[in-house]
Amino acid sequence: MSAPAVQFDPSSARFGSSRTQKRLEDDRLLAGNGLYSDDRNLPNQAWMVVVRSPYAHARTASVNADAARTATGVLAVWTSGDLSADGVGHIPIPPLFKRADGSPMAAPLRTLLADGTALYVGHPVAAIVAQTQVQAQDAAELLEIDYEELPCVIDPRKAILPGAPQVSAQAAGNISAEQRYGDAAAVTAAFAQAAHVTRLELHNQRLIATALEPRCALAQFEAGRWTLYTQTQQPTGTRDALAAVFNTPPQQFRVVVGDIGGGFGMKTGLYPEDALACYAARKLGRPVKWRADRSEEFLATHMGRDQHFKAELALDPKGRILALRMEGLANFGSVPVGSSAIIPLVLGPKVQTTVYHVPVIDYRVRGALTHTMATGAYRGAGRPEGNYLMERLIEKAAHEMKIDSVELRRRNLIQPGQFPYRTHLGETYDAGEFERMLDGALAAADWNGFAARREEAKRRGKLRGRGLAVYIEWTGALPTETVDIRVDADGTVTVFSGTQAMGQGLETSYVQLITEVLQIPAGKVKIVQGDTDQANGTGSVGSRSAFVGGSAIVAAGRETIARGTELAAQALESAATDIEYLNGRFRIAGTDRSIGLAELAARQAGRQIRVTATETPSSPSWPNGAQVCELEIDPETGEIELVNVTSFDDIGRIINHMIVEGQIHGGIAQGVGQALYEQAIYDAESGQLLTGSLMDYCVPRADQFPQMATHFDESVPCRTNLLGVKGCGEIGTIGAVPAVVHAVLDALSPYGVAHIEMPITAEKVWRIVAG
């Protein structure tokens, strides 16, 4: 884990300073000139609708498509048999996991259309294409599908009981995969020594990402090659998955992505509808468009969380943690997506002991299949679940042991002298100043002045509470990115990156980086993303874009200077060692003989300079911090009013303050949503999604939102990437969930509640207050 030779310092930037650079995306987005997937249309395009199962579990005994096929404007009706007859395969998921007996992870294949049995409400059963969308919708009404309804199971705790309805013949007992960590014997020994054991069972409820832009796909097949216009955080991954589905080389596909109306992890991987549009475009020889309505977004885009935990924390008489024993049960849904298993089985465990010194852990986590939509990546992806559990345990332990909860945290925080710190889960934290973040948040939130505010609230008849969370995040997944740079004769520097902007201002941050390295004005730089014919990479997931993608951009910028130096030496007939680079020009040191980047490009074959650089940060990073939430409860109604959320984070160096603040705010908002408002609920009997609209699934609205104060400590830059950045996209969510829940519990302390399951709605609070 050596530090990169020269670390780039984004905060010293001279062109786009981290405090003043405005977003370059905004002129376009604010004027209504963004180009989102549904803003594109192609001449002669046909429309596809997807017919979905109304049952959670049903055999599609027969399909009569005669009436639909002959309806006005209809071009085709397909079910799964048609696809398999044409050799269309399924969407692959990485074969990373196993069951307890060593056999591979078991789950139904993710075919584009249900293969004889529908496994969740919303499971695609048929695709209809017509001249217009309305015609396709009308034809869908005429499709006669004879369903034989089968028993379903929704709750993973029930799914693993003997006699539960089975989702897949391969997955006996509905267990799809299992993973174990730690040392059970050592933990048993540690528990035998414990002065106190804190026990907790909780559910990290199912959430729906609800990006405001519904999914949309527009596919074209021309000259033996597909172009798919869609919205995905991973254009290259989408392309490669399409190639697998159609059993062709990836080069047969071009995936193009414009502006994306929010991703949050939900727009990762390939969705069946994208592939169906490609199938239709080839089959019909004309462009085919599909767009989800909001109800389809609710039913059939992958959801987040839905993990049940049982945990026990062993402590010594002073409250020092001796061991953690826990059991996780994740609901994968019925047809897992690429990220279903990795989140509970790997990403959550990575951070499970969070910022505390936990000497030994015994952790078993299983993934169960149920007749629900798959769960997968959603902001935080495993880390909010892990951190929430740990924070709830420590808070509960503090109450039970009657130790101040801040003090109990201090006693257990990993201290600066312990780095590099290897967790019992096998991860190595490179650096951290956890107590400084804690102190920073407490001071910024005036933690010690709380008593007066509580008194004042009491006089107004309100119950005021304060909540604290200390947390860690893991970033830098899939740590390699390749960036190409092209310098043209007019001086334009085009940067090609396989990461993908989805609202997080990447274009701006990247331009800041490249203008700083090349010392050229921002107006000369173009960033190209979202076109697999031009740029490839892992895409934007897990807060990796600045960390990995940004580092690769700096590396490519430096490579441009190195290559340019050689070319300038030839052009100026000098030794490369005598050439220095400043403000876009190469100069023979100590002379006035120089050549500009543009002029140098003009002299090259093809009138351009091209370089490629691949950068692989040497290890992941560990953003961390502390959050404090204050809120008030109206005991008459149970209504919770958030007063403020204060965060104090170490996310390494900051490229653009306004963007980073926005990322933290948005992250906090989604954490608050989980803590207080949001839950995807399926009816336990019928498997119907009861929260299938924005009226039933409560995305936080403007009038529910508090003041937020974000603070940053940039003094602990990450040493394993060129920028010193750590990633900021998800940390707000990770902190807000426990901070808000703790604030509610604190406000309700007169009522002696030890735990409330999220979302903590006004009704739940009212029931407690009303006794």
Next chain:
Amino acid sequence: MNAVVEARRNVRVTLRVNGEQTEVLFAPYKTLLEVLREEMNLTGTKHGCELGECGACAVLLDGVPVLSCLVLAIECEGRSIETVEGLARGSELHPLQAAFADLGGTQCGYCTPGILMTAKALLDKEPDPGRERIREAISGNLCRCTGYLQIYESIEEGARRMREEAK
């Protein structure tokens, strides 16, 4: 001919969008949202639900914010329609848009047109609204990216700039 087919015969209607009169041909059941986006290629107005639940499609009808997914285009004949495309003055952003750019009021930008139009309607009527009024006014506009704080601040700053301009 049944009623459905009958209803799908196109109508020719003159719409006044962003101050310009245009004759548009569309099926009478089309919403204003659909006509703006699909018939007039004004794709700046967004949709997030087409059920009146998200606010992404807000435009101004005679200066009042409406959810264009709930309004039939045929009912808009002769009325003034304002969309986000009409906000900027040439290449110069409207002060409200400029404030959003300066204060981080937009991230993915998808909720932004609806919020800009809703906020403009508020500020046209109430040049100096407090935070509470702003919260109320945009409480029907979902934003999943920002947590709203930078949006409030942008609207407050936009209001200040608009008052400056009006002096």
